[in-house]
Amino acid sequence: MNVDSFRFLPRSFRPYYEGRGPFPGEDEPVWAPFEKRLQESRIALLTSAGLYLKKTQPSFDIERERENPEWGDPSWRSIPGNAAPGELAMAHLHLNDEDVLADPEIALPSHLLEQLAAERVIGSATPEHMSVMGYQERSLDGWRDRTVPELVARLRDQAANGLILAPA
Amino acid sequence: MMPAIAEERRAPRVVGVEFPFGHAFGMPGDRSMQRQVLELALRVLAGASQAGTRVDLDVEWPVPLREAYRAWQPKVASPIVKLMLESGRPRP
Numbered sequence: 520m521n522v523d524s525f526r527f528l529p530r531s532f533r534p535y536y537e538g539r540g541p542f543p544g545e546d547e548p549v550w551a552p553f554e555k556r557l558q559e560s561r562i563a564l565l566t567s568a569g570l571y572l573k574k575t576q577p578s579f580d581i582e583r584e585r586e587n588p589e590w591g592d593p594s595w596r597s598i599p600g601n602a603a604p605g606e607l608a609m610a611h612l613h614l615n616d617e618d619v620l621a622d623p624e625i626a627l628p629s630h631l632l633e634q635l636a637a638e639r640v641i642g643s644a645t646p647e648h649m650s651v652m653g654y655q656e657r658s659l660d661g662w663r664d665r666t667v668p669e670l671v672a673r674l675r676d677q678a679a680n681g682l683i684l685a686p687a
Numbered sequence: 688m689m690p691a692i693a694e695e696r697r698a699p700r701v702v703g704v705e706f707p708f709g710h711a712f713g714m715p716g717d718r719s720m721q722r723q724v725l726e727l728a729l730r731v732l733a734g735a736s737q738a739g740t741r742v743d744l745d746v747e748w749p750v751p752l753r754e755a756y757r758a759w760q761p762k763v764a765s766p767i768v769k770l771m772l773e774s775g776r777p778r779p
Binding site: 520521522523524525526527528536537538539540541542545546547548549550551553555556557560562566568584585588589611612613614615616618619621622624625626628631632635640641654681683684685686687 | 688689690691692693695696697698699703704705706707708709710711712713714715716718721722725726728729732733734735737738739743744745752755756758759760761762763765766767769770
Protein backbone atom coordinates (compact mmCIF):
# COMPACT_ATOMS: atom_id res chain seq x y z
CA MET A 520 0.00 0.00 0.00
CA ASN A 521 1.40 3.40 -0.99
CA VAL A 522 0.18 6.53 0.74
CA ASP A 523 -1.35 9.15 -1.55
CA SER A 524 0.65 12.23 -0.53
CA PHE A 525 -1.90 14.60 -2.01
CA ARG A 526 -5.16 13.05 -0.78
CA PHE A 527 -6.01 15.92 1.55
CA LEU A 528 -4.37 18.76 -0.37
CA PRO A 529 -6.46 21.14 -2.47
CA ARG A 530 -5.81 20.14 -6.08
CA SER A 531 -4.65 23.62 -7.08
CA PHE A 532 -1.88 23.50 -4.43
CA ARG A 533 -0.26 20.34 -5.73
CA PRO A 534 2.08 22.03 -8.24
CA TYR A 535 3.53 24.16 -5.44
CA TYR A 536 4.83 21.04 -3.73
CA GLU A 537 5.31 18.31 -6.30
CA GLY A 538 8.34 17.85 -8.50
CA ARG A 539 10.46 20.60 -6.96
CA GLY A 540 13.19 18.20 -5.90
CA PRO A 541 15.72 18.99 -3.19
CA PHE A 542 16.58 22.49 -2.09
CA PRO A 543 19.58 24.00 -3.91
CA GLY A 544 22.79 22.53 -2.57
CA GLU A 545 20.97 19.66 -0.84
CA ASP A 546 21.13 17.09 -3.63
CA GLU A 547 23.23 14.57 -1.77
CA PRO A 548 21.62 11.93 0.43
CA VAL A 549 21.56 12.73 4.13
CA TRP A 550 22.47 9.86 6.37
CA ALA A 551 23.59 9.10 9.88
CA PRO A 552 23.47 5.48 11.01
CA PHE A 553 21.48 4.68 14.13
CA GLU A 554 23.93 2.56 16.04
CA LYS A 555 22.31 1.94 19.40
CA ARG A 556 19.42 -0.28 20.27
CA LEU A 557 16.12 1.51 20.73
CA GLN A 558 15.95 0.15 24.26
CA GLU A 559 19.15 2.03 25.05
CA SER A 560 18.29 5.21 23.16
CA ARG A 561 17.02 8.60 24.20
CA ILE A 562 14.44 9.96 21.77
CA ALA A 563 13.22 13.51 21.13
CA LEU A 564 10.23 14.80 19.20
CA LEU A 565 9.80 17.86 17.02
CA THR A 566 6.45 19.12 15.79
CA SER A 567 5.81 21.82 13.22
CA ALA A 568 2.33 22.53 14.58
CA GLY A 569 3.30 25.83 16.19
CA LEU A 570 2.70 24.66 19.77
CA TYR A 571 3.88 26.79 22.66
CA LEU A 572 3.33 27.12 26.41
CA LYS A 573 0.60 29.69 26.64
CA LYS A 574 1.54 31.03 30.09
CA THR A 575 5.30 31.31 29.75
CA GLN A 576 6.22 31.52 26.07
CA PRO A 577 5.35 34.00 23.34
CA SER A 578 3.18 32.90 20.50
CA PHE A 579 4.75 32.40 17.11
CA ASP A 580 4.47 35.71 15.29
CA ILE A 581 1.31 35.26 13.28
CA GLU A 582 0.63 39.00 13.22
CA ARG A 583 3.76 39.59 11.18
CA GLU A 584 2.71 36.75 8.86
CA ARG A 585 -0.66 38.43 8.39
CA GLU A 586 1.16 41.60 7.36
CA ASN A 587 3.64 39.74 5.17
CA PRO A 588 1.98 36.55 3.94
CA GLU A 589 5.13 35.10 2.40
CA TRP A 590 6.94 35.21 5.77
CA GLY A 591 6.71 32.58 8.51
CA ASP A 592 8.12 32.79 12.03
CA PRO A 593 11.37 30.74 12.10
CA SER A 594 11.74 30.64 15.89
CA TRP A 595 11.21 27.57 18.05
CA ARG A 596 9.87 26.63 21.48
CA SER A 597 10.96 24.04 24.00
CA ILE A 598 8.05 21.94 25.21
CA PRO A 599 8.50 19.92 28.41
CA GLY A 600 7.65 16.27 27.92
CA ASN A 601 5.23 16.39 30.83
CA ALA A 602 3.33 19.48 29.67
CA ALA A 603 -0.40 19.02 30.21
CA PRO A 604 -2.68 19.52 27.20
CA GLY A 605 -4.20 22.57 28.87
CA GLU A 606 -0.81 24.28 29.07
CA LEU A 607 -0.39 24.31 25.30
CA ALA A 608 -1.56 26.78 22.70
CA MET A 609 -1.12 26.65 18.94
CA ALA A 610 -0.21 29.37 16.46
CA HIS A 611 -0.53 28.13 12.90
CA LEU A 612 -2.64 30.01 10.38
CA HIS A 613 -2.74 27.13 7.87
CA LEU A 614 -4.52 24.56 10.00
CA ASN A 615 -7.70 24.16 11.99
CA ASP A 616 -6.34 23.92 15.54
CA GLU A 617 -9.35 22.25 17.17
CA ASP A 618 -8.15 18.64 17.07
CA VAL A 619 -4.58 19.45 18.13
CA LEU A 620 -5.78 21.51 21.09
CA ALA A 621 -8.24 18.77 22.04
CA ASP A 622 -5.44 16.19 21.98
CA PRO A 623 -1.92 17.55 21.43
CA GLU A 624 -0.62 13.97 21.23
CA ILE A 625 -1.70 13.89 17.57
CA ALA A 626 1.06 16.44 16.90
CA LEU A 627 3.53 15.88 19.74
CA PRO A 628 3.01 12.50 21.43
CA SER A 629 5.25 13.19 24.40
CA HIS A 630 3.12 11.29 26.91
CA LEU A 631 2.94 8.28 24.62
CA LEU A 632 6.71 8.42 24.20
CA GLU A 633 7.08 8.40 27.99
CA GLN A 634 4.83 5.36 28.08
CA LEU A 635 7.05 3.59 25.53
CA ALA A 636 10.03 4.42 27.73
CA ALA A 637 8.25 2.96 30.76
CA GLU A 638 7.59 -0.19 28.71
CA ARG A 639 11.28 -0.30 27.69
CA VAL A 640 10.48 0.04 23.98
CA ILE A 641 12.92 2.96 24.06
CA GLY A 642 15.50 3.82 26.69
CA SER A 643 14.11 7.22 27.58
CA ALA A 644 12.51 10.36 26.21
CA THR A 645 14.31 13.69 26.36
CA PRO A 646 12.93 15.94 29.12
CA GLU A 647 12.05 18.55 26.52
CA HIS A 648 10.78 18.35 22.98
CA MET A 649 10.69 21.01 20.27
CA SER A 650 8.07 22.96 18.43
CA VAL A 651 8.33 25.09 15.31
CA MET A 652 5.72 26.63 13.04
CA GLY A 653 5.80 24.86 9.73
CA TYR A 654 4.98 27.65 7.31
CA GLN A 655 8.34 29.17 6.42
CA GLU A 656 9.62 31.77 4.02
CA ARG A 657 11.02 30.11 0.91
CA SER A 658 14.51 31.53 1.54
CA LEU A 659 14.57 29.79 4.96
CA ASP A 660 16.29 32.88 6.39
CA GLY A 661 16.54 32.57 10.15
CA TRP A 662 15.73 28.89 9.93
CA ARG A 663 19.00 27.60 8.53
CA ASP A 664 21.34 30.06 10.21
CA ARG A 665 19.77 30.31 13.66
CA THR A 666 16.97 27.88 14.45
CA VAL A 667 18.55 24.66 13.18
CA PRO A 668 21.89 25.18 14.99
CA GLU A 669 19.97 25.96 18.18
CA LEU A 670 17.83 22.85 17.82
CA VAL A 671 20.89 20.67 17.23
CA ALA A 672 22.65 22.18 20.26
CA ARG A 673 19.62 21.52 22.44
CA LEU A 674 19.41 17.92 21.22
CA ARG A 675 23.07 17.43 22.11
CA ASP A 676 22.56 19.02 25.53
CA GLN A 677 19.83 16.50 26.21
CA ALA A 678 21.92 13.59 24.92
CA ALA A 679 19.30 12.66 22.33
CA ASN A 680 20.18 9.69 20.13
CA GLY A 681 17.30 10.12 17.72
CA LEU A 682 14.70 12.68 16.68
CA ILE A 683 11.24 12.04 15.29
CA LEU A 684 10.20 14.97 13.08
CA ALA A 685 6.44 15.33 12.87
CA PRO A 686 5.12 17.65 10.16
CA ALA A 687 1.83 19.31 10.81
CA MET B 688 1.27 13.13 5.33
CA MET B 689 3.24 14.04 2.22
CA PRO B 690 5.92 11.35 2.09
CA ALA B 691 6.55 11.96 -1.62
CA ILE B 692 7.65 15.49 -0.81
CA ALA B 693 9.82 14.34 2.09
CA GLU B 694 11.53 11.95 -0.34
CA GLU B 695 12.07 14.72 -2.89
CA ARG B 696 13.65 16.86 -0.17
CA ARG B 697 16.06 14.03 0.71
CA ALA B 698 14.69 13.13 4.13
CA PRO B 699 16.79 10.13 5.18
CA ARG B 700 13.95 8.13 6.73
CA VAL B 701 10.26 8.66 5.96
CA VAL B 702 7.06 7.24 7.40
CA GLY B 703 4.03 7.89 5.22
CA VAL B 704 0.57 8.30 6.70
CA GLU B 705 -2.54 9.09 4.69
CA PHE B 706 -3.94 11.43 7.31
CA PRO B 707 -5.21 15.02 7.04
CA PHE B 708 -2.82 17.86 7.82
CA GLY B 709 -2.44 18.57 11.51
CA HIS B 710 -2.87 14.89 12.39
CA ALA B 711 0.57 13.34 12.00
CA PHE B 712 -0.06 10.73 14.67
CA GLY B 713 -3.74 10.12 13.96
CA MET B 714 -7.15 10.79 15.41
CA PRO B 715 -7.55 12.77 18.64
CA GLY B 716 -8.12 10.41 21.53
CA ASP B 717 -7.19 7.30 19.54
CA ARG B 718 -4.14 6.07 21.48
CA SER B 719 -3.97 2.84 19.49
CA MET B 720 -3.65 4.67 16.17
CA GLN B 721 -1.16 7.16 17.63
CA ARG B 722 0.92 4.30 18.97
CA GLN B 723 0.96 2.53 15.59
CA VAL B 724 2.43 5.65 13.98
CA LEU B 725 4.97 6.38 16.70
CA GLU B 726 6.16 2.77 16.93
CA LEU B 727 6.56 2.58 13.15
CA ALA B 728 8.53 5.85 13.19
CA LEU B 729 10.82 4.44 15.88
CA ARG B 730 11.33 1.20 13.95
CA VAL B 731 12.21 3.11 10.79
CA LEU B 732 14.51 5.44 12.75
CA ALA B 733 16.44 2.55 14.25
CA GLY B 734 16.09 -0.05 11.53
CA ALA B 735 16.52 1.71 8.19
CA SER B 736 19.73 0.68 6.48
CA GLN B 737 20.10 3.40 3.89
CA ALA B 738 19.15 6.97 3.04
CA GLY B 739 15.79 7.36 1.38
CA THR B 740 14.06 4.58 3.29
CA ARG B 741 10.29 5.04 3.20
CA VAL B 742 7.67 2.93 4.92
CA ASP B 743 3.97 3.73 4.57
CA LEU B 744 1.41 2.92 7.24
CA ASP B 745 -1.58 0.97 5.96
CA VAL B 746 -4.24 2.71 7.99
CA GLU B 747 -7.26 4.39 6.41
CA TRP B 748 -8.48 7.67 7.88
CA PRO B 749 -11.79 6.81 9.57
CA VAL B 750 -13.64 9.92 8.40
CA PRO B 751 -15.24 10.37 4.96
CA LEU B 752 -12.84 12.17 2.62
CA ARG B 753 -15.04 15.19 1.93
CA GLU B 754 -15.59 15.79 5.63
CA ALA B 755 -11.93 15.25 6.56
CA TYR B 756 -10.76 17.48 3.71
CA ARG B 757 -12.82 20.36 5.03
CA ALA B 758 -12.12 19.69 8.70
CA TRP B 759 -8.34 20.16 8.65
CA GLN B 760 -8.48 23.54 6.95
CA PRO B 761 -8.51 26.77 8.98
CA LYS B 762 -11.82 28.54 9.37
CA VAL B 763 -10.22 31.66 7.90
CA ALA B 764 -8.01 31.30 4.84
CA SER B 765 -4.30 31.71 5.60
CA PRO B 766 -2.72 35.02 4.58
CA ILE B 767 -0.90 33.49 1.61
CA VAL B 768 -4.06 31.80 0.35
CA LYS B 769 -5.97 35.06 0.72
CA LEU B 770 -3.27 36.82 -1.26
CA MET B 771 -3.38 34.20 -3.98
CA LEU B 772 -7.15 34.42 -4.22
CA GLU B 773 -7.14 38.21 -4.30
CA SER B 774 -4.39 38.51 -6.86
CA GLY B 775 -5.70 35.71 -9.04
CA ARG B 776 -2.20 34.65 -9.81
CA PRO B 777 -0.02 31.86 -8.51
CA ARG B 778 2.62 32.59 -5.89
CA PRO B 779 6.06 30.98 -5.96
